[in-house]
Amino acid sequence: MGRLAEAFDKARADDRAALVIYLCGGDPSLSATVERILAAAEGGADVIELGVPFSDPSADGETIQHASERALAAGATLPGILEVARTVRARGCEVPILLFGYYNPLLSYGEENVVRDAAAAGVDGFLVVDLPPEEAEGLRRHIANAGLDYVPLVAPTSTEERIAKAGAIASGFVYYVSMTGITGAAATGLSDAARRAAALSPQLGHPVAVGFGVKTPEDAAQVATHADGVVVGSAVVRAAADAPDPSSAARAVRNTVAALAGAVASARR
Amino acid sequence: MRATLNLPPGFDARTGRFGAYGGRFVAETLMPALDELSEAFFNAWSDPAFHVELDTLLRDYVGRETPLYHAARLSAEVDAQVWLKREDLAHTGAHKINNTIGQVLLARRMGKERIIAETGAGQHGVATATACALLGLRCEVYMGAEDVVRQAPNVKRMELLGAQVHAVRSGSRTLKDAMNEALRDWVTHVQSTYYCVGSAAGPHPYPLIVRELQAVIGREARGQFLRATGRLPHAVLACVGGGSNAIGIFAGFLNDREVALVGVEAAGEGLDGKHAAPLTAGRVGVLHGAKSYLLQTSDGQIAEAHSVSAGLDYPGVGPEHSYLKDTGRAEYIAVSDDAALAAFQQLARLEGILPALESSHAIAALQQIAPRFGTGSHLLVNLSGRGDKDLDTVLAELDRRKA
Secondary structure, three states: OOHHHHHHHHHHHOOOOEEEEEEEOOOOOHHHHHHHHHHHHHHOOOEEEEEEOOOOOOOEOHHHHHHHHHHHHOOOOHHHHHHHHHHHHHOOOOOOEEEEEOHHHHHHHOHHHHHHHHHHHOOOEEEEOOOOHHHOHHHHHHHHHOOOEEOOEEOOOOOHHHHHHHHHHOOOOEEEEOOOOOEOOOOOOHHHHHHHHHHHHHHHOOOEEEEOOOOOHHHHHHHHOOOOEEEEOHHHHHHHHOOOOHHHHHHHHHHHHHHHHHHHHHOOO | OOOOOOOOOOEEOOOOEEOOEEEEEOOHHHHHHHHHHHHHHHHHHOOHHHHHHHHHHHHHHHOOOOOEEEOHHHHHHHOOEEEEEEHHHOHHHEOHHHHHHHHHHHHHHOOOOEEEEEEOOOHHHHHHHHHHHHHOOEEEEEEEHHHHHHOHHHHHHHHHOOOEEEEEOOOOOOHHHHHHHHHHHHHHOOOOEEEOOOOOOOOOOHHHHHHHHHHHHHHHHHHHHHHHHOOOOOEEEEEOOOOHHHHHHHHOOOOOOOOEEEEEEEEEOOOOOOOEOHHHHOEEEEEOEEEEEEOEOOOOOEOOOOOOOHHHOOOOOOHHHHHHHHHOOEEEEEEEHHHHHHHHHHHHHHHOOOEOHHHHHHHHOHHHHHHHHOOOOEEEEEEOEEOHHHHHHHHHHHHHHHO
């Protein structure tokens, strides 16, 4: 079993949802990303989504768009992001890391190369926003060969047929998009989305985490009451971006994540 | 009127690919909407009533068929017989209207109440706003903040036509960012909204839909050419940004192997500098839902394009062109800003026609192509749009070059 599935199992054993935290790699520097990942893990993150910045993030709202722009302006590249994962592991942190991003930077690096180098760097799996199951066969083959996980998305618009397809190709967990929209958008009906995700979990045969629009500890608790996992991205990225200096940014990440983790831990009590 | 769809060469309707290119690289949320759109398109295309309505509007409202014109003085100048397919005479001044009338009819048929579009120079935005005014649908257009300033008259036009224009301030604030923002809107309002893509690009089925709607250009031109000369042209030339006017005219001649097809990209300031020529000098990648040639960095980030012509100022290209390039059925060359500006003036003085800066690239390419075919040869150029919209740009660029 991979680290991702283990993280969800461990959370389930504690009767709580797993907390998944997104950070944009290289925002505002690679070394700052390392500190923020360590801070998020300390704060209680069960899984880290390590964002590979892309020039054209068409599924993201302003917060993550700006984070990607900062990262690219500071010279972040895919090899640099993999180096972040390697450094996190070298510093003894075993939090599962999911490489999260858009397809073109991976394609440009080479599907086989990126999977090989990510595995060597200590990455546990991939989530590619603009790669639906129909287009993912090649990348998935390399991921499976390397023993890593592939996390597909299910959306509120997904048909039964598409949901089944996602379940069939998933490993680690399945990411349920809470609403039709982009990252960082205002939450609508998180509770309903979480119930839906919880109902899908046995059908899919994998844990289902809910993301998009989860900002506050209250939002996280609403989702965590029902779902196997809660994903928070923009709110953590913004907390770090609003901090006045690098050490307070890492502290802001730890505090924000700790508040989310607390809410998630007590949601079912 | 044609009630059946003959799929283009190399196209696989199951995967939405032209050879290795195209496909659907979008967020899961949009996948069912693309399935719905494919089904609605194939359904409409096999419905004679849809074609009656489309063809009637193309005739009575757009002004089709557009003329085929023998440009005698230009012919003498370039030493070959040059024929112009006059899409500049279509309503709203460019070929874009062929696509928007068809797509907005399709949207209405699908029960969508709101239309969104992206636009660079504003031509597709104006054409979409026009079709929405005609058919009584709500229209919102995304346009890069830079382009809103550069193309202010088209913003006013869209607003007069009842559309709402959103200035996009993200990224490079140009066409590619407008398309990102339109995708963000669509993923948010996917149930109620129809996304009217402006070029033969984007995820399947858009490249197919747009090429079928623009194929009217090639169908007409082929028939007109045969009637006028009793033969087919030696070569067909068209400018390529996203590539909709080019694929539209090429579609009429794809099966005529003896007709050379030449796509003309924007070399901008030069292929070793800032340009907009992904087929000539790019690398295969994925942007805006499709696999195709792209301008990108060694790290897979999308590079900013440059062309004096806003309509060609895009780092990607429709997937069918990538397929035609690889198979060798079409050839792609690139023409600089300077050459396009010279061609703009040349056509004005020799023929009394102000071409769009986009189309000026195809005119400029005659200098390279005509000598290859010789004096008696027949060359057909798609004059995709009129140049009135470009007057400010052309005058400013000419002043800058004098200084």
